[in-house]
Amino acid sequence: MTGQTTVGSPCRIYGRTTETAAVEALSDQLRSRRGGTLLLAAEPGRGRSALLALAAHAFTLGPVLRPRPLPGNPRPYGGIHALLCAAAEGRGAAPPRSGFGRGLSAADLPELLRQYAPGGEPLLVCVDDVHLWDAPSRAVLGSAARHPDPDRPIGLLLTMTEHRADDPDFTGLPLVRLGPLDDSAATALLHDLAGAVVDTSVRSELLSEAEGNPAVLAALAQRLTPDELGGHRPLPRPLVDGAALWATFGSRLAPLPASTRQLLLLAAAAHEPDPESAGADASLILRAAPEAGLDPAALDPAETARLVHHDGHRVTFGSSLLRRTAYTGVPSSQRRAAHALLATVIDADRYRLRHLLHLALAAQGPDTPLAADLVAAAAPGTPTSGMERSAALSRAAELTAHEDARTARLTAAAEYARLAGHPRRARRLLAATRDGTSPDTVHGRTELVRGSLALGDGPVGDAYQALLMAAERLGPFDAEAALEARMEAMDAAWAAGDADACLSALAETPLPAPPDDPAAAEAPPAPAPYAPARHGTHMRSDPQAPPPAPPHDPRRDYRTGLRTALDGHLTEAAPPLRRVVDRALHDDDPTRLLRAGVAALVLGDIPAACRANARALAVSRARGLAALTPRILEHLAYAELRAGRHAGARTHAQEGLRAAHRAGQRNVAAGQHAILALVASVEDDAAAVAAHAGAAVEIARPHGLLQTVTLAEWASARADLCRGRPFEAAARLGPLTRPGPGRGHFAVRMLALPCFVEAAVLSGATTEARAAVEEFALWAAQGVDPQAPAQLARCRALVAPPDDTADALYALALTRHDTAHGDFERARTQLLYGKWLRRRRRPAEAKNRLRDALVAFERCGAPAWAEQTRAELRATGDASAPVPAGGLTRLTPQQLRIARSVAEGATNREVALTLSVSPRTVDHHLRNVFALLGVRSRTELSRLVHHAERGGTQP
Known part of the structure; x- marks a missing residue:
């Protein structure tokens, strides 16, 4: 992709593979003595001028003509005149007379160019912002592009703003649209612009703020100091001020009538309470316009210029950067006046929160009563979005004078933003809190939100410590929230593969009496409610008085059962975990359903895990829980993988990957990549295995996600086995499956052990394989993996001595496969059995096993495994094998x-x-x-x- 560069630095292209290829294709046409045209369209600041400059600099086949930009309202044929002036200047010749061009046609342009730029070599004409040319010049240029000069190859490289890309003068000509920078290109650009070390969280914030626009990113890098870029000082707010946005997008807004710009300000202000929504309420804007003395028809020029789109219900800006420019590009007094006007035309009884929010945005200083009204109106149960609640609570915090109440409201606003799938906004709000001066009840809530954010995107060790700290601080005041914090701490420890830390998080701790906290005594009552429920299902109205736990509370059952299972007492763990699973049949709480899926996996009830996670996904989708949906999709995909439903696992993991990226949850995205790598290892897409496993490990290793690393390495090893590389497979799995420090995840390593046994036997490490089989036998005896008994018999057959013992063991394995789902694992057993039979010179029996394996692999969508089987069939003399x-x-x-x-x-x-x-x-x-x-x-x-x-x- 391309971007702007620092002043004085050479032009450099960042990514933009498609765009640079199109420019190179135009040069290739000219090299072949054929003319051509290429239009580059982009919104301001996306680097079309930089790409044009680079193309002109790199062109060596002949002269390059780059006319100077035209002034506003150019005279007829002013564009063609500027082009010929550039040609004459290049030769040192006299420019054409002023005012020429009347009656000029497209056929005349090549002759004029031959006159001012003689020679038979190719000619490249580069025109930036061709949409600013006068209409006659555009018509001549467009017609010339369609009728190339037969005597000389001329290339036309033209740029225009995005909203003029369908100009009728250039309709049908090759067009390339420059989209926003992707994160990798933007990161490279930021690195070159900053000239300093940029902190990871700061970089993420800057990339989000710039929205892929290189000019905005350049303005950010120039504005921030090295200490701010390095994360040593807080970032200024707002990050991009109105002046920087106006410098990039002002050219789109400045030509509009003043009344149109005022109406756009009203539209932008109406959108401000919920900037992530689909647009502003059109009826609200149209009601406010007459009150401001504006004709609603004043919006028409903005629609014509494609700044906004009005569909009758919503007014939507062409981009959020345009909306932010219209809003911040005016003095703050005008913004406050716009919000005050909107507040007066909103039905305060029906839309109380929206009415109060506009009043708050119009306020100039602290306003305790208004802040309290906002908090009350943002309570759960009101018909509004999570982002609007977040905006209301953050604005209430700005209007709050007392520091502790302010911190509490910022924390609640951050939690709503997190639940709505906007972790960057949540982190910004948390950064504005001062936890050190807050009482434990407020500080505990803040750490709970911070830990939840880190669990989704960050080192899980940091998440674990933050969540345990939250539990300790909240325990004396809110046992329910403290238990929730411990549950999430356990999730962090599980992801890290630390069984001892899981047990610590799940340990029963006494709840001491509330300490004598002078700070808490002096603080005003916390705004109730001041923190949303963990997953948006309910909210406590009185954190000081938690309701008593009902008999067999599902969270306590889950906690007790999981702790007992981790202690190795699966028999005692089964009853409470089974109660958790059984409740999921009729539950509609997505968090409880998610935990029911985990409980089912621990019990070895894979179908129940799939059902619980599928139900959780349905509930989450219906409620729009953007923060929880990616995690549910990860659990569902994993359960389907365990059940052998590889197509379903792939579908849900792909959806989960997209959802995780939208929600800013890189840890969840890494898990989805690992699942996709495992699916690809079944389907033998070697490139996909490498890509997904690499993407998973790239995130998982620095974030301490041992479970994800183990899954990714298992996928790579299985791909190695499929390709006939047992040495590589054994080398990958050996460190993960051997006992002792540095091994793989405690809940995954046993699932990968049969794969290691096969690789070890094929690579000659039979002794090591036998030791692994004995360990796997202990695991299989616990009955928590339906596939384990059959896999154990297969592994014993692989390490059996060269006699007929293996025959009975393979037969036993196939019998056990009949009692468990999983066509892929059964097919692998049949393939290994068929190989053994062929080498024992029993081809007829081998053919039967191998044919069954071939059908199963084809049914599973495992082509490379099927090809292995065909090769074995051919080796038995089966002429029907392709x-x-x-x-x-x-x-x-x-x-x-x-x-x-x-x-x-x-x-x-x-x-x-x-x-x-x-x-x-x-x-x-x-x-x-x-x-x-x-x-x-x-x-x-x-x-x-x-x-x-x-x-x-x-x-």
Whole structure:
């Protein structure tokens, strides 16, 4: 992508792969002696001028004409005159006479250019902001673009603002729209602009504020000091002031009539209470306009200029940056007057919160009664959005003089923003609190919100400590909130793979009597309610008097059952966990349903886990719980993965990944990437496995997400096994599955152990595989994994001595598979059994097992595993097994397997271990492969195999 650069620095392009490719394609046309045109359209500040400048600088095939910008209201043919002046200036010739052009046609333009820019070499014409040219000049230029000069290749590279991209003079010509910068390109631009170390949280804030606009990002970098960029000092508010926005977007607003700009200010002010909504209430704006002496028709010029869109119900700005410019580009007195006017025309009885919020935005200083009214109107149960509640409480905090009450209201505003899926806003609000001077009840709430935010995006160790601190501070005052904090601390410890920390978080702690806190005694009553429920389902009205827990309270059952299970007493853990699962059949609380899904997984009831998470997703979608939905989708996708429903797991993980990015929850996104990597390892999309596993680990390692790391490494190892690379698979899984420090996640490592046993046996580490099987046997005996009994029998068959013991064990494994769902695992057992039977020279029996495995793999959507099975079938002499296309068809199945393994970099010894043959046999086959394919080295063989399997032709 592209962006602005610091003054005096050379022009540099940031990303913009598609756009630069289109410019290079235009140069290629000119190099081939063919003319062409390319239009670049973008909203102000997105870097179209920078891309034009770079293209002009890089063009070496001939002269480049870059006319100077035209003044406002240019005379007819002023654009063509400026173009020819640039051509004449380049030659040192006299410019054309002023006022020329009457009657000029498109056919005349090439002749004029030949006159002022002679020579037969290609010519590149670069016109910035061509939409500002006069109409006759645009018509001539557009017509010339459609009728290229046959005697000389001329390229037209034109830029225009986004809202003029459909100019009729240029309709049908190649058009590329420059979108906002993506995060990676914006980060690179910010790094170059800042010239200093930018703190991670500050960078995230700046990227969010700039919304992918390079000019706005440049203004931010120039405004902030090194200490602010480094996170050593608080950031100024607002981050982007009206002057910076007006410098970028003012050219869109300045030409409008004054009445239109006033009406746009009303629209922007009406949108301010809920800036994330779809737009401002059109009826409110149209009622306010006459009160301000404005004709509602004054909005028409803004619609014509595509600054806003009015659909009869909502008035929506073309972009949020335009809206912010219309709002902040005027003095604060005008903004306050707009809010005061809107407050007068709102039905205060029907829309009390909106009415009060506009009154508050019109206020100039502290106003305790108004702040209290805002807090009361933002209470749960009122028909309004979470973001509007957040705005109301944050504005109430600004109107509050008492520091403790202010902190409490900012904390509540932050929690509503978090629940609405806006963690950056939540962090900004928390940054404005002063926790050190607040009483424990307020400080505890603040730490609870801070810990919840870190759990979604940040090091989970930090989240754990913040949540435990919240529980300690809230315990004497609000046992319910303290328990919730401990539950979330347990979630953080679980993600980190720290079983001891999980037990600490779940430990029963006595609730001491409230301490004698002078600060709390002196503080005014906290605004009740001043903090929303953890997941938006309810809100306590009196934090000092929690209701008594009912018998078998689901949270206490969950806490007791999980703690007992982590202690290793699964029999005692089953009753409370089963009660949690059973309640989920008719529950409609998404948090309880989410925990019911966890309880079901601990019990080994995978279908119940899928049902509970699916119900939680339905409830979450119906209530619009943006902060909780990504996490529910992660749990549902994981449960479906455990159930062998790979297509469903992929669908929900993809949706969850998008939802996590929208909600700013990178930790959840990492988990979704790991699940997608596991799905891809079944489907054998090697590129997808690598991409998703890499994306998961990139976030998970610095954030301490051991569960995600273990899942990602398991996916990569399974992909290695599928591709015939057992040494690599064993190397990946060995550290994660061995006992002792540094191993994988306690709840995942046993799930990956059968994969490690297979890889270890195939790579010759049979002793290590046997030790792993014995550990897995202890796990399988606990009955918490439906697949474990069948997998245990398969693992015992793999490490069995070379006699008929393995036969009975494989048969036992298949019998046990019949009692558990999971076509993929059953197919893997059948494949391994078929291989064993073939090597025992029992081809007829092997064919039956392998055919069953082939059908199952195809049904599961596992093509590479199916290809492995076909190769084994061909090795048994099954003529019905398809033969791969291409020059490799000259090889026997055994030779093809050896060729593929060598192409992957395996040594003869490694291939021999994988195929259960001797190294001498591999050497013999490899010599024949070289002779058949006409290659002389492993490098040539690797190149040929890779080319063939990507669909290329054989040399």
